[in-house]
Amino acid sequence: MLAGASSHTSSSKMSQGIFPTSRIGNSEFPYSGASSFSQPIADMNDNDETDLLSISWNQDYDCFAAGTSHGFRIYNCEPCKETFRRDLKCGGFKIVEMLFRCNILALVGAVANSHYQPNKVLIWDDHQSRCITEFTFRSEVRGVKLRHDRIVVVLEHRIYVYSFTDLKLLHQIETLANPRGLCCISHNKNTFVLACQGLRQGQIRVEHFGLNMTKFIDAHDSQISCFALTSDGLLLATASVKGTLIRVFNTMNRSLLQEVRRGVDRAEINSIAFSQNVQWLAASSGKGTVHVFRLTVRVSGEDSLTQPNAIQGPTLFHQNSSSSLDPLISPNTGANPNSSLSFMRGVLPKYFSSEWSFARLHLPGNTRFIVTFGSQNTVIIVGMDGSFYRCSFDPVHGGEMVRQEHVRFLKLCVHHHAIC
Incomplete structure (x- = not known):
């Protein structure tokens, strides 16, 4: 049992094929399996209004993710263009963290999200349209950072560092x-x-x-x-x-x-x-x-x-x-x-x-x-x-x-x- 975390569960084991060659921003995405997300849409001039909950750069700073009250959207920077989005009926995401431009994202649900709670971190594979693993904590998740080899989860008083390959907890850091x-x-x-x-x-x-x-x-x-x-x-x-x-x-x-x-x-x-x-x-x-x-x-x-x-x-x-x-x-x-x-x-x-x-x-x-x-x-x-x-x-x-x-x-x- 982790200090500050009630559980740490994985919906499927992390395999060597976790990082397919598909990249966010490509026009074609293969979809398989059931998913609560809708199909991607690439139109910045739509009329559906939404709330913007968060914005964040990817690690190369050439695109950004927007967490909305309906889901999330990904945009290129030069020029500014929406590349795709995923919408939910159950609510949106307050944290959307990209992993460079690959198909892996970390998602944390907003308070109004009836399915994905704000104390959970989902590692989502958009290539396979499924959740790879899920971290559940006793308190609300305040931030997530990704590297190719690490997952960093930030709570209000503690930070957890996990290995991306086997999901093992490597470090715990206490903070103000x-x-x-x-x-x-x-x-x-x-x-x-x-x-x-x-x-x-x-x-x-x-x-x-x-x-x-x-x-x-x-x-x-x-x-x-x-x-x-x-x-x-x-x-x-x-x-x-x-x-x-x-x-x-x-x-x-x-x-x-x-x-x-x-x-x-x-x-x-x-x-x-x-x-x-x-x-x-x-x-x-x-x-x-x-x-x-x-x-x-x-x-x-x-x-x-x-x-x-x-x-x-x-x-x-x-x-x-x-x-x-x-x-x-x-x-x-x-x-x-x-x-x-x-x-x-x-x-x-x-x-x-x-x-x-x-x-x-x-x-x-x-x-x-x-x-x-x-x-x-x-x-x-x-x-x-x-x-x-x-x-x-x-x-x-x-x-x-x-x-x-x-x-x-x-x-x-x-x-x-x-x-x-």
Whole structure:
């Protein structure tokens, strides 16, 4: 019996054929067996209204999943297009977690779902139209994260890590109260790093599972509201409920590498994202603003031979890596190119010396947005109001971002209410 979990059942054993070659986003899907889901539909201009319960990126950030009061939908990002959906008569899903673009998803039912309860995690194989396994807990599931080899389930006070191949429980982590299900994991095959709240306010716990190493980072004085890892887990960006500062840490030695400032007044930071090349950091706030910061942290590894000017720092070894090339992380001591006060660093108070955003965008309305980076210096923004934005920024001069695409990807109910 698991502490905090009443049962852990599998509807069928995990086999080597669990990951068929089908990919979400393809036009053809084979369906077999009974399923309570309807057939997929690919039409963004429908008239059926629904409630949007959640939005989340896949691990490559090239598509996103929307949990609705009727089921879930999957969208491509460039361009924004619905690829398929599944609808239920019994209710919707409050958590929909993709596994890259393959046919496996993790689903958690909404409170109004009469068949799938919010204390259960379903691992759904859309290729076979069936539930592969089911996890049941004593309390409500707050979050789920997937890797090719792991399933991470987040409860309010505990995190469970399971093997994807045999469903065995591998790790249990106790956390501070975590009603929002804050947790992030690395996605590189060679490293498995997990970041979550510690047991003290403002503290982040980082697990380097491949190295059997735990680090505690005292990131903020206030409660943590948002954080993100790079795909290899070597950098961590954090924000507190104040929402004025975002800090970037080295997860290996806990050192603070950079501090950037969103603003001077309080605002909830809803989403943080690193660019794939780790040159930029984006953040969205509850004030409808999106900020892009230039990272002064240099990361060199496999491409270090092609970047002779890359600054070398303390070696950070890849966990379980077959490569002899090790990533190197060090702070760039150059001044913030966007700050006219850089010559007075160390003299002015911290308010002036923290680095301000390089590019920015203000969006209409009052909604929660999540953000990521697209191709060719673009930022992709998805809102809980059913809006999608793709904006570009000037990598040399910064300033105001330019809207390249704006789509209403989901028509929402005028009067939000629970649907059974």
